[in-house]
Amino acid sequence: MEAKAPSVAVLGAGSWGTALAALIARHGHPTVLWGRDAATIEAIDGRHENPRYLPGIALPDTLRATTDLPTALQGADLVLVVVPSHAFAETLHALAPHRPAHAGVAWATKGFEPGSGRFLHEVAGEVLGDGVPLAVVTGPSFAKEVAQGLPTALTVHSDDDAFAQQVAEVLHGPAFRAYTGDDMLGAELGGAMKNVLAVATGVADGMQLGLNARAGLITRGLNEMLRLNQAIGGKAETLMGLAGLGDLVLTCTGDLSRNRRLGLALGRGQSIADAVREIGQVVESVQTADEVMRQADKHGIELPISSGVRDVLHGVTTPKEGLQRLLAREQKPEYPTGLFE
Numbered sequence: 001m002e003a004k005a006p007s008v009a010v011l012g013a014g015s016w017g018t019a020l021a022a023l024i025a026r027h028g029h030p031t032v033l034w035g036r037d038a039a040t041i042e043a044i045d046g047r048h049e050n051p052r053y054l055p056g057i058a059l060p061d062t063l064r065a066t067t068d069l070p071t072a073l074q075g076a077d078l079v080l081v082v083v084p085s086h087a088f089a090e091t092l093h094a095l096a097p098h099r100p101a102h103a104g105v106a107w108a109t110k111g112f113e114p115g116s117g118r119f120l121h122e123v124a125g126e127v128l129g130d131g132v133p134l135a136v137v138t139g140p141s142f143a144k145e146v147a148q149g150l151p152t153a154l155t156v157h158s159d160d161d162a163f164a165q166q167v168a169e170v171l172h173g174p175a176f177r178a179y180t181g182d183d184m185l186g187a188e189l190g191g192a193m194k195n196v197l198a199v200a201t202g203v204a205d206g207m208q209l210g211l212n213a214r215a216g217l218i219t220r221g222l223n224e225m226l227r228l229n230q231a232i233g234g235k236a237e238t239l240m241g242l243a244g245l246g247d248l249v250l251t252c253t254g255d256l257s258r259n260r261r262l263g264l265a266l267g268r269g270q271s272i273a274d275a276v277r278e279i280g281q282v283v284e285s286v287q288t289a290d291e292v293m294r295q296a297d298k299h300g301i302e303l304p305i306s307s308g309v310r311d312v313l314h315g316v317t318t319p320k321e322g323l324q325r326l327l328a329r330e331q332k333p334e335y336p337t338g339l340f341e
């Protein structure tokens with residue numbers, strides 16, 4: 001007899017939560033999507049569309065949606081949290097009392113806990129306590145393309161191999177490749193930092209600095225990711241894979257990226273407030289830039305591109321001044337310290 005497909009509760013009905021819930025439901029898993037906005041949830045449950053975040057894309061008839069958290073979690077074998085980083089801790093506190101005892105918790109949120117700079121797996125470990133399987137889902141994946149069924153590859157990292165495998169199996173399908181790994185630290189760092197670096201390449205493109213500048217920023221941005229990752233104890237291979245390089249390339253070059261679009265707007269002279277309002281969705285870099293630099297300062301690592309983005313986002317540096325600051329840096333070896341030994 002074939003094993004029963006695990007039931008999945010997806011928390012967060014924005015573009016990414018909706019796209020992942022649709023993917024999982026299409027794979028034949030009983031799937032419930034929880035969101036806080038009644039009109040959006042009604043539209044997803046009733047007419048199988050998320051008009052606010054994925055307009056015009058048909059969602060599977062089997063996908064159920066609710067605004068009631070206990071209902072969403074009832075009978076779930078696996079919980080997937082997909083709210084923005086600023087709502088991560090609050091959502092975990094809300095789900096904790098209703099989580100079925102056997103259900104592990106994964107998240108596809110990218111960023112740190114704003115204010116404390118803690119990694120999301122640290123937050124999850126503290127809120128949920130020992131013994132709950134945890135996993136991070138990350139990699140190059142625009143929600144719109146996943147919702148449209150276009151081919152995508154991402155990765156699931158966990159300290160618990162069996163849980164990483166369970167999450168990957170739920171996501172893996174005909175047009176979706178899910179890999180596994182055991183480096184939550186590196187995976188979370190990559191997913192968070194690429195958003196900051198996407199702003200940098202967006203700014204450069206908005207200022208029409210050319211393709212050489214874009215490639216230089218992506219590569220030196222990867223170097224910043226690798227150096228901070230080495231300091232915090234993540235694995236270099238994680239950052240050379242889907243969670244790092246893969247997502248960095250996607251977000252720095254693809255105009256579907258909201259972080260890149262923020263950079264483009266700033267590079268063209270628009271204000272940050274106007275740009276964020278126009279984008280109308282979560283732009284994680286706005287908070288993540290501060291938290292990346294908090295991590296970097298803690299470990300005594302210099303990150304010129306990321307700190308430039310942080311300063312531009314705070315309005316203490318103009319994009320032009322930020323560029324001048326980068327170009328005025330001293331000449332030096334590409335890899336002054338070994339990164340891969």
Ligand SMILES: NC(=O)C1=CN([C@@H]2O[C@H](COP(=O)(O)OP(=O)(O)OC[C@H]3O[C@@H](n4cnc5c(N)ncnc54)[C@H](OP(=O)(O)O)[C@@H]3O)[C@@H](O)[C@H]2O)C=CC1
Nearest residue numbers: 013014015016017037083084085087109110142143281282
């Ligand atoms: N979109 C993408 O392509 C990808 C996104 N991600 C990551 O996924 C996370 C979610 O982003 P995404 O779905 O794109 O964001 P969106 O802007 O598309 O949607 C945000 C969603 O979060 C909800 N929300 C905001 N605050 C809260 C809260 N306090 N409690 C509960 N729900 C809340 C919003 O509800 P409401 O509408 O009511 O405000 C909305 O449903 C981010 O960390 C992002 O970096 C990762 C990979 C791909």
Ligand SMILES: O=C(CO)COP(=O)(O)O
Nearest residue numbers: 139140141142257258259
């Ligand atoms: O994380 C993403 C793709 O992997 C989405 O990027 P943005 O948040 O910049 O849109």
